[in-house]
Amino acid sequence: xxxxxxxxxTKIFERRVIFRNISLIKDAPGLFGVAGPNGSGKSTLVKVxxxxxxxxxxxxxxxxxxxxxxxxxxxxHFGFASPYLVLYDEFSARExxxxxxxxxxxxxxxxxxxxxxxxxxxxxxKNDPVRAYSSGMKQRLKVISAFAHKPELVILxxxxxxxxxxxxxxxxxxxxxxxxxxxxxxxxxxEDELAMCNEVLNINDYKLNNNTGKGAKV
Amino acid sequence: MIKRALxxxxxxxxxxxxxxxAINALAMFIIVxxxxxxxxxxxxxxxxALAAGLLWVVIFFSAMSGLSRAFVSEEExxxxxxxQLVASPTVVLTGKLFYNLILVFTMNMVILVLYSALFDAxxxxxxxxxxxxxxxxxxxxxxxxxxxxSIIAKANxxxxxxxxxxxxxxxxxxxxxxxxxxxxxxxxxxxxxxxxFFALVSYNVIMATxxxxxxxxxxxx
Numbered sequence: 001x002x003x004x005x006x007x008x009x010t011k012i013f014e015r016r017v018i019f020r021n022i023s024l025i026k027d028a029p030g031l032f033g034v035a036g037p038n039g040s041g042k043s044t045l046v047k048v049x050x051x052x053x054x055x056x057x058x059x060x061x062x063x064x065x066x067x068x069x070x071x072x073x074x075x076x077h078f079g080f081a082s083p084y085l086v087l088y089d090e091f092s093a094r095e096x097x098x099x100x101x102x103x104x105x106x107x108x109x110x111x112x113x114x115x116x117x118x119x120x121x122x123x124x125x126k127n128d129p130v131r132a133y134s135s136g137m138k139q140r141l142k143v144i145s146a147f148a149h150k151p152e153l154v155i156l157x158x159x160x161x162x163x164x165x166x167x168x169x170x171x172x173x174x175x176x177x178x179x180x181x182x183x184x185x186x187x188x189x190x191e192d193e194l195a196m197c198n199e200v201l202n203i204n205d206y207k208l209n210n211n212t213g214k215g216a217k218v
Numbered sequence: 219m220i221k222r223a224l225x226x227x228x229x230x231x232x233x234x235x236x237x238x239x240a241i242n243a244l245a246m247f248i249i250v251x252x253x254x255x256x257x258x259x260x261x262x263x264x265x266x267a268l269a270a271g272l273l274w275v276v277i278f279f280s281a282m283s284g285l286s287r288a289f290v291s292e293e294e295x296x297x298x299x300x301x302q303l304v305a306s307p308t309v310v311l312t313g314k315l316f317y318n319l320i321l322v323f324t325m326n327m328v329i330l331v332l333y334s335a336l337f338d339a340x341x342x343x344x345x346x347x348x349x350x351x352x353x354x355x356x357x358x359x360x361x362x363x364x365x366x367x368s369i370i371a372k373a374n375x376x377x378x379x380x381x382x383x384x385x386x387x388x389x390x391x392x393x394x395x396x397x398x399x400x401x402x403x404x405x406x407x408x409x410x411x412x413x414x415f416f417a418l419v420s421y422n423v424i425m426a427t428x429x430x431x432x433x434x435x436x437x438x439x
Contacts, residue, residue: 105221
């Protein structure tokens with residue numbers, strides 16, 4: 001099981017505090033929620049965790065068996081899906097997933113990817129270019145990409161954006177199954193999704209520097 | 219690392235063949251530029267030195283029209299975040315460099331063939347030396363244009379910034395290449411162009427080192 005550790009993580013854009021002093025350790029399977037209204041900084045937090053943004057101060061560490069992963073290694077141990085990730089639309093679903101795995105130096109397990117595509121009703125369209133997909137189909141594909149390399153940690157930022165009720169149900173089903181043996185993080189403001197989580201971090205509790213100089217605890 | 223970079227190169231190549239993002243722009247630019255020079259010269263006789271200079275002018279401006287695409291297309295389409303997520307900066311730079319090297323060599327071979335066929339004044343007496351410096355020059359051009367493309371991709375006025383930023387960085391390279399081409403037209407021996415030749419090698423080493431040292435800072439955020 002991978003261990004995710006955030007140490008006094010702070011992000012400030014110009015003079016606006018997005019969050020301050022978030023410290024937590026996650027090393028057990030389950031669903032963990034990051035909550036907050038629109039514009040509160042949920043996506044910024046997951047971008048910092050995934051390495052897409054640098055923190056203003058503090059650190060993010062991934063480790064397993066007492067060994068800390070370098071940023072280059074860590075990308076193979078987590079999966080990430082978000083509405084703002086853009087896929088290559090001249091490539092098919094299969095090609096997009098294969099590329100995102102091969103460029104990480106991972107084996108492309110086509111049978112497993114086909115299972116995921118089947119779960120999201122995309123198997124028959126797997127060889128169509130992504131430009132022919134609807135926004136909901138693209139979102140499903142992003143969720144599949146997050147799970148395709150069987151990561152130990154899955155981070156889903158607004159995973160059900162653009163999805164219909166059937167698509168949402170498929171995401172919840174997959175997340176619940178995955179959460180039995182790995183950590184799944186939901187960054188969302190959907191009440192249904194937060195209700196599924198074992199634990200929730202509210203980003204608004206980490207805006208102000210309180211008397212101790214630390215943010216509120218999870 | 220090389221294998222991963224080759225996957226990125228393969229992705230860019232297939233993407234280019236499907237979308238013709240850079241190839242069409244480059245092909246049109248090469249044809250138009252060479253045609254304009256031909257019309258401008260008319261029946262006039264031009265010197266070897268001028269022909270050598272014009273060759274590298276065509277190459278420089280053609281490079282400016284297409285080589286920024288490696289990074290600009292990722293930024294414009296919004297796929298750069300995905301790439302940042304799945305690949306380390308070294309893999310990205312190496313993959314994009316492979317792609318630009320292939321693009322530069324293909325583009326410049328086409329220019330060279332057309333130029334040799336259409337301009338009588340462009341006659342090389344020392345072909346081997348010219349080809350050796352041509353390879354080094356193209357490599358330097360690919361290194362410089364790749365790192366500059368990664369910088370300007372994040373700017374708002376990419377089209378203007380690319381030649382402006384490239385000019386001072388590529389100027390020493392172009393001056394050396396013009397000089398070598400001129401001397402190859404005169405048929406000099408290696409000893410006479412050795413200083414420029416070794417300067418070309420040094421330029422490539424400096425560009426490669428600077429690119430790999432700076433790219434981490436350019437690519438993230």
